Amino acid sequence: MTAAAGAHAIPDVLAVRDLKKSYGDVHVLDGIDLDVAPDEVLAVLGPSGCGKSTLLRLLAGLEPVDAGEIRIGDEEVGGPSPDRPMVAQGATLFPWLSLRGNLEWGPRATGHADPAAAADELLEATALTGFADVRPGQLSGGMRQRAAIAQVLANRPPVLLLDEPFGALDAQTRLRMHEWLRGLLAERPTTVVLVTHDVDEALLLGDRLALLSARPSHVVERIDVPFGAERARSTLSDPGFVALKARVLDLVLSA
Ligand SMILES: Nc1ncnc2c1ncn2[C@@H]1O[C@H](COP(=O)(O)OP(=O)(O)OP(=O)(O)O)[C@@H](O)[C@H]1O
Ligand SMILES: [Mg+2]
Incomplete structure (x- = not known):
């Protein structure tokens, strides 16, 4: 979080602090902390059922949090807003x-x-x-x-919440969608939280990754994605990409 660094620090656009959520006895989110910088794409990965969609619904203000805080700029999220729409699964x-x-x-x-x-x-x-x-x-x-x-x-909207937006598409169409979305975001810089179970998608679109554990979930790993705006289909065979993908897959499988 840059806000604490000093009076001139630019606050992170989206800050999540110790977020908790249960449904009855089902303990879903167990203290999630996230920071998403302005116009950054944060890709969120985690095992099925760990609470990724739940997290997005809370970020969208569609459901109340049990504990913790979500801030966008100086404002605490207290309900839905057209400023942070969610494209649901x-x-x-x-x-x-x-x-x-x-x-x-x-x-x-x-x-x-x-x-x-x-x-x-x-x-x-x-x-x-x-x-x-x-x-x-x-x-x-x-x-x-x-x-x-x-x-x-x-x-x-300044913030866009995407829940596995291309999950139902075939692999080739998905790759085309990645190129399309990257181009669109280059034209319209937007802060994005992208939930996906596709590691290629996370690495092709994300500036950073947050990896959630199994339920009750917390962030087990944050990874900076070192590939720039010039990412393309060909990046998939870049040795650096292949190595990072292997590492992320290991982390996802052991989360
Ligand atoms: N409205 C609800 N009422 C009760 N339980 C819920 C509700 N929404 C989600 N859950 C439970 O919370 C847990 C997390 O669900 P969620 O849909 O957030 O997981 P997910 O990580 O998005 O899963 P997937 O990867 O399969 O999309 C699951 O155990 C689910 O059954
Ligand atoms: Mg989901």
């Missing part, structure tokens, strides 16, 4: 609206001056301009996920 668009209708929805709801122009920009960013009038059910899985992410980016 298996996210869906509004099935009765066209793609354009889905993308205009957020800007319209928040009083954007020109929702149609905002939607046009997102259609272009997702390379889906030709599908503007199509309903979500007629899009491929990759298109739908691109659109679901674009929908929540419509209002340019």
